[in-house]
Amino acid sequence: MLFENLSGKLQETFRRLRGKGKLTEKDVNTALREVRLALLEADVNFKVVKDFVATVKERCLGSEVLESLTPGQMVVKIVNEELTKLMGESVAKLNRADKPPTIVMMVGLQGSGKTTSVAKLANLLKKENHAPLLVAADVYRPAAIKQLQVLGEQLNVPVFQMGQQNPVQIAKAALEQAKKNQHDYVLVDTAGRLHVDEELMAELVQMEKALQPQEILLVVDAMTGQDAVTVAESFKERLGLTGVVLTKLDGDTRGGAALSVRAVTGCPIKYVGLGEKTDAFEPFYPDRMASRILGMGDVLTLIEKAQATFDEQKAKELEKKMRTQQFTLEDFMEQMQQLKQMGPLNQILEMLPGVGGMGRKLKGMQVDEKEFLKIEAIIQSMTKQERLNPAIINSSRRRRIAAGSGTKVQDVNNLLKQFNLMNKMMKQLTKMEKGRFKGRGRFPFM
Amino acid sequence: MSFFGRIKEGLKKTRNIIMNRMDDLFSRKNFDEDFFEELEEILIAADVGIETTLDLVEQLREKIQEEKLKEPDEVLEALKSLILDILGREPVPLLLEHKPTVILVLGVNGVGKTTTIGKLAARFTAVGKKVVLAAGDTFRAAAIEQLEIWANRSQSDLIKHQQGADPSAVIFDGVSAAVARGADALLCDTAGRLHNKANLMAELEKVHRVVDKALAGAPHEVLLVLDATTGQNALAQAKVFNEVAPLTGVVLTKLDGTAKGGIVIAVARQLKVPVKFIGVGEGIDDLQPFDPVEYVEGIFAPRD
Numbered sequence: 001m002l003f004e005n006l007s008g009k010l011q012e013t014f015r016r017l018r019g020k021g022k023l024t025e026k027d028v029n030t031a032l033r034e035v036r037l038a039l040l041e042a043d044v045n046f047k048v049v050k051d052f053v054a055t056v057k058e059r060c061l062g063s064e065v066l067e068s069l070t071p072g073q074m075v076v077k078i079v080n081e082e083l084t085k086l087m088g089e090s091v092a093k094l095n096r097a098d099k100p101p102t103i104v105m106m107v108g109l110q111g112s113g114k115t116t117s118v119a120k121l122a123n124l125l126k127k128e129n130h131a132p133l134l135v136a137a138d139v140y141r142p143a144a145i146k147q148l149q150v151l152g153e154q155l156n157v158p159v160f161q162m163g164q165q166n167p168v169q170i171a172k173a174a175l176e177q178a179k180k181n182q183h184d185y186v187l188v189d190t191a192g193r194l195h196v197d198e199e200l201m202a203e204l205v206q207m208e209k210a211l212q213p214q215e216i217l218l219v220v221d222a223m224t225g226q227d228a229v230t231v232a233e234s235f236k237e238r239l240g241l242t243g244v245v246l247t248k249l250d251g252d253t254r255g256g257a258a259l260s261v262r263a264v265t266g267c268p269i270k271y272v273g274l275g276e277k278t279d280a281f282e283p284f285y286p287d288r289m290a291s292r293i294l295g296m297g298d299v300l301t302l303i304e305k306a307q308a309t310f311d312e313q314k315a316k317e318l319e320k321k322m323r324t325q326q327f328t329l330e331d332f333m334e335q336m337q338q339l340k341q342m343g344p345l346n347q348i349l350e351m352l353p354g355v356g357g358m359g360r361k362l363k364g365m366q367v368d369e370k371e372f373l374k375i376e377a378i379i380q381s382m383t384k385q386e387r388l389n390p391a392i393i394n395s396s397r398r399r400r401i402a403a404g405s406g407t408k409v410q411d412v413n414n415l416l417k418q419f420n421l422m423n424k425m426m427k428q429l430t431k432m433e434k435g436r437f438k439g440r441g442r443f444p445f446m
Numbered sequence: 447m448s449f450f451g452r453i454k455e456g457l458k459k460t461r462n463i464i465m466n467r468m469d470d471l472f473s474r475k476n477f478d479e480d481f482f483e484e485l486e487e488i489l490i491a492a493d494v495g496i497e498t499t500l501d502l503v504e505q506l507r508e509k510i511q512e513e514k515l516k517e518p519d520e521v522l523e524a525l526k527s528l529i530l531d532i533l534g535r536e537p538v539p540l541l542l543e544h545k546p547t548v549i550l551v552l553g554v555n556g557v558g559k560t561t562t563i564g565k566l567a568a569r570f571t572a573v574g575k576k577v578v579l580a581a582g583d584t585f586r587a588a589a590i591e592q593l594e595i596w597a598n599r600s601q602s603d604l605i606k607h608q609q610g611a612d613p614s615a616v617i618f619d620g621v622s623a624a625v626a627r628g629a630d631a632l633l634c635d636t637a638g639r640l641h642n643k644a645n646l647m648a649e650l651e652k653v654h655r656v657v658d659k660a661l662a663g664a665p666h667e668v669l670l671v672l673d674a675t676t677g678q679n680a681l682a683q684a685k686v687f688n689e690v691a692p693l694t695g696v697v698l699t700k701l702d703g704t705a706k707g708g709i710v711i712a713v714a715r716q717l718k719v720p721v722k723f724i725g726v727g728e729g730i731d732d733l734q735p736f737d738p739v740e741y742v743e744g745i746f747a748p749r750d
Contacts, residue, residue: 041496043677046487110700111556111673140728142564142595147588150609154587194703221556225493225677227705248555251640253679276555276585 028060035079042254045229048086048263056082086259087286092268095214095242100184101133103175103211107204107239108219109231110192113247113273115144117219118189119151120273120281121245125185126157133183135174136161137207138191148189155278158183167191168206175211188213195234208239215242217270220261222249228257229264236265246284247273262286329387329419333379377405378415390416477510477521485525492708495678498715502528526742532711533738538720540667540695540735542575546624546632548657548664551697552650552687553671555638558699558725560589562671563633564596565725565733571601575630580620581606582613582653585637593635599730603627613637613649614656621660634665641686654691669722671697674707684713693717698736699725 032053039049059078096102104121106114115138122132134152136159138144145161152159158181160174171188178186188211193200208216218235220228235241244265246258249272262269269284379387381404386393393401393416395409402409482503489499502525509515509524541547549566553559560583567577579602583589590606597604605620617634624632636653639646657665668691672680687693696714698707701724710721721736 037496040490041678043493043679046490109675109703111558113556141592143588143592146591147586150587194700196703221673221675223554223673223676223679225675225705225709226491227493227675227703228677230704231675248640250642251554251679252642252682253677256677 025061028057032057032060039256039259042256043223043225043228043260044256045226045260045264047229048260051263052082052086052259083259084287087262088268089286091283091285092243092270093283094270097214100182101175101178101186102184102215103186103188103213104215104217105188105190105204105207105211105213106217106219106245107190107235108192109194109221110141112192112219112221113245114138114192114219115147115151115189116276116278117217117245117247117271117273117281118148118187119155119157119278121271122152122157122185122187123155123278124281125187126155130185131183132157132185132187133174133178133181134159135170135186135188137167137170137174137188139164139167139170140191144189144191151278167203168210171207171211186211195231201234201238205238216240217243217245218261218265218267219245219247220257222246222255222257222272223251223253224257226260228260232261232265232267236267241265241267243267243270245269245271245273250274250280329379329382329390330384332419333376333387374405374407374411375415378402378407378412381405390419482507489708492706493677494708495681495712498532498712501715529711529742530738532715533742534714534720535739537735537737538695538722540722542570542630544663544666546578546621546629546661547666548621548624548632548634548661549667549669550634550636550654550657550665550691551669551671552636552691552693553638554640554683555586557638557671557673557676559583559638559671560592560596560635561728562669562697562699562723562725562733563593563635564600565730566723567596567600567602567631567633568730569733570631576628577602578620578624578627578629578632579604580617580632580634582617582620582635583637584609584611584613584616589635589637602633603629614653617653618656618660621657621664625661641683647686647690650687651690665691667694668692669695669697670719671699672707672710672713674698674701674709675703675705676709678709678712680709681712681716684717684719688717688719693719695720695722697721697723697725697733702726702732 035056036049036053039052040046044052056078059082094102094104106118106121108114118134122134125132134148134157136145136148138148145163149159149161160170160177162170162173167190174186174188177183188207190204190207191200193204195201216239218232218241220232224231232241232244244261244267246255246261246269249255258269261267269286272282272284274280274282378401381401382393386397386401393412398409398412401412405412485506486499486503489502490496494502505528506521506525509528510521513520513524515521515524540549551559551563563579567579570577577600579593579597581590581593581604583593584607587609590609594604594606596602603623605616605623607616607619613636620632620634623629634653634657636650637646639650641647654665654668670684670687670693672683676683684693684696696710696719698710698721701707707724713719714721721738721741723733724736724741726732726734
């Protein structure tokens with residue numbers, strides 16, 4: 001789970017600080033040692049960690065903290081602020097050309113996820129009623145062009161390709177075509193290359209010259225280790241990088257590369273990739289990511305996700321229902337379709353505050369895509385009364401529901417169990433939320 | 447280029463970066479706290495990871511005391527030796543002892559599974575072995591086409607279904623075909639999957655089961671492909687994949703960049719799974735057997 005371990009570690013550290021009236025320099029050092037280790041374990045580059053810890057320490061040791069009434073809170077606040085600062089303070093939008101088309105180049109190492117990201121960005125732009133053109137300029141990897149074509153077909157977005165010709169020529173011809181066919185975005189998929197490959201890096205420089213792109217996005221695998229810094233620096237040196245796409249963030253990597261890349265290039269992270277499907281792509285919210293590291297959840301992202309899928313009214317209802325736990329099997333089914341569009345249920349749950357720390361409990365209630373169909377069938381086989389009050393479902397009702405939905409009694413049991421688990425969790429969340437809002441600015445773990 | 451030269455080339459940049467500091471470090475005589483701290487930093491910068499690094503440095507301290515090491519060279523040798531204790535000193539070859547030897551290739555997305563299979567196939571066919579490839583990545587767009595190109599390049603047979611087909615079925619057919627055609631090796635491609643996706647790991651478990659059903663005792667090799675640029679997450683990857691399909695070896699790819707791939711030391715330490723191959727370039731012959739001594743020498747060797 002995203003940043004789970006880092007947030008867990010920091011929480012553990014700060015729990016120890018809780019209740020202390022005053023912080024001694026020794027306390028600060030102990031806490032910051034943990035912060036340092038956690039960040040290093042999260043693959044943040046060691047130089048970045050060094051700077052970070054030094055900055056935080058300096059601020060912590062200022063009179064501001066030591067004289068504060070709740071020093072623990074103060075340390076968290078400082079770590080949070082510095083993390084946010086490190087990751088960039090506001091959401092970075094895609095640059096646009098004054099006169100269309102806007103040209104976007106995706107560059108990066110092999111296997112970082114360029115082709116997939118190009119398709120995902122196209123999907124996003126298409127949803128906003130733009131007309132993107134995809135350009136297959138990866139002429140080296142076997143079947144890379146084919147891959148982009150298949151993805152383009154799935155999204156119903158045209159793909160420009162000229163086979164294995166010179167990528168600079170391809171880029172130029174694509175630009176002509178885009179102008180002719182009035183595409184307002186041109187997304188160029190380039191071949192993966194090592195930052196030390198002089199020949200291929202020079203090729204990118206030529207492409208940049210020919211295309212004059214508004215955006216050159218460096219695609220970085222979130223799992224990258226210490227080398228992320230070297231890679232980002234090298235690309236930045238040769239090209240006018242404008243931003244970063246952080247991919248595979250749906251893994252359980254702690255994603256320290258995000259911090260490193262941002263710190264050494266100064267380029268904002270513009271998008272994150274969260275899955276293999278073309279809609280698993282989101283803008284990057286640095287401030288939210290920082291609170292996420294500190295275990296504060298991500299209700300904002302959840303709500304926004306809901307808004308894109310539901311209308312606003314429904315999103316509010318859902319949020320309210322989730323908070324007040326008047327969430328019946330009926331709602332569960334009604335929202336199934338929309339939930340499906342929002343992404344996997346467990347992914348949505350991950351965004352709720354406090355759930356980050358409940359990773360283990362969540363594992364028991366993983367819901368995969370195929371399960372959705374089964375669940376739908378089961379709920380549809382219930383009477384309205386049963387849906388509103390699942391407690392009345394006894395064994396004979398269970399058998400009937402199983403027979404009606406073509407499933408097994410165990411499946412019905414499982415669903416009910418999962419539903420109860422979820423409700424229980426909502427209860428916990430609500431408690432936590434109440435606690436947080438009572439003491440303004442308090443963290444759930446303070 | 448010779449085998450030696452290739453690894454050296456691949457590791458050169460790695461070495462240059464590390465060595466600038468190593469030379470400074472080991473040219474001083476007294477081993478104070480700064481010395482050890484800097485040593486930690488060098489290992490961490492190589493993605494060896496906190497736990498393994500702290501452990502190595504701790505052991506090195508003990509060794510220095512016990513063996514009363516005074517010379518920087520002795521300390522360097524002691525450190526190499528500690529790392530080799532973890533990696534093993536002898537290369538662990540991949541032998542085609544069965545007919546067919548079934549090799550399952552796993553990993554997260556984008557580490558280079560398909561490319562590794564292509565290069566492995568080329569290695570085998572070059573010495574006259576008959577090789578069948580099974581296109582088990584039925585998920586990613588054009589993955590089958592990509593493997594098809596490698597099959598042609600390496601002159602191997604390819605067993606494929608449509609995109610979206612059940613990977614277990616493809617690989618079952620692959621095993622049957624490899625048996626029927628009297629192949630020496632069957633290389634099974636699988637879709638890249640993040641190890642925290644329960645459903646995809648369950649799918650992999652099924653693939654593993656089906657292979658055994660199709661041919662008792664198979665798969666004979668389960669290779670996890672790790673990207674040398676990957677950080678600490680590689681440990682989690684190795685751990686979970688190993689639970690689902692017990693690994694017999696690791697392939698470390700993309701070692702021709704500046705990444706040090708130090709995470710294999712942590713992986714070997716935790717799982718006791720040997721590294722069998724390293725990828726040092728994009729060419730068809732850029733997959734080399736992993737030689738631990740050479741790897742460690744390569745990292746610590748004096749600059750050219």
